[in-house]
Amino acid sequence: MQYGFITTEDLKQRYGYNHPPRAARDVREHGIPLETFRVTGSDGRKIAAYRFGDVSKARFSRLSGRTALSKQIKDELIRRYGCKCFIYLEEVDKRELQIDHPIPFEVDGEPDLEPDNFMLLCGSANRAKSWSCEHCENWNSIKDKSICLSCYWAYPENYTHIAMQQIRRIDLLWEGDDVEIYERLKQQAVNLEKEIPEFVKEIIEREVGRDNDG
Helix, strand or coil: CCCCCEEHHHHHHCCCCCCHHHHHHHHHHCCCCEEEEEEECCCCCEEEEEEECCHHHCCHHHHCCHHHHHHHHHHHHHHHHCCECCCCCCECCHHHCEEECCCCHHHHCCCCCCHHHCEEECHHHHHHHHHHHHCCHHHHHHCCHHHHHCECCCCCCCCCEECCECCCCCCCCCCHHHHHHHHHHHHHHHHCCCCHHHHHHHHHHHHHHHHHHC
């Protein structure tokens, strides 16, 4: 309000937000209209900037009570599915789980405040999802809910694309006694001068090929 607008550079360097687009998203999700435009950053590259939009389009009434309900929604999701990230499927501390929309606010607006309309993500998955969504054509211009419904970031158990790209992914986690297996994979990859993801893919492809041959 003091300067008329703020850039992603300001948010990160002056105010310490490590993921500026997420800060802007939080503002929008609280019903405050925010416009995005481009300016030139200190290094000469184009960066995003934000300014408040038309106040008459604020959605405070729709969001009233959301803060109070968020704990209830979180507790209900944990009761149904366990204390785990919906994307990475790993169990994490309750405090590390964040409530998020399967369908981004920018595409479909604020849903009814029912647990089925939300998901729980760990911080890492939430940041990855935010970055991917914010670089998706559907987020930026198309605004078609059905596209989101078939995206990995909304339903990783049944998807046909990731941010409108023909991509498939598996997120693997080694913990506890399994860490030793990871370290062995890592050492083998190093010996072969390969990155671990490339090496793991080769192992999987080899096993799939054996099944087909059989």
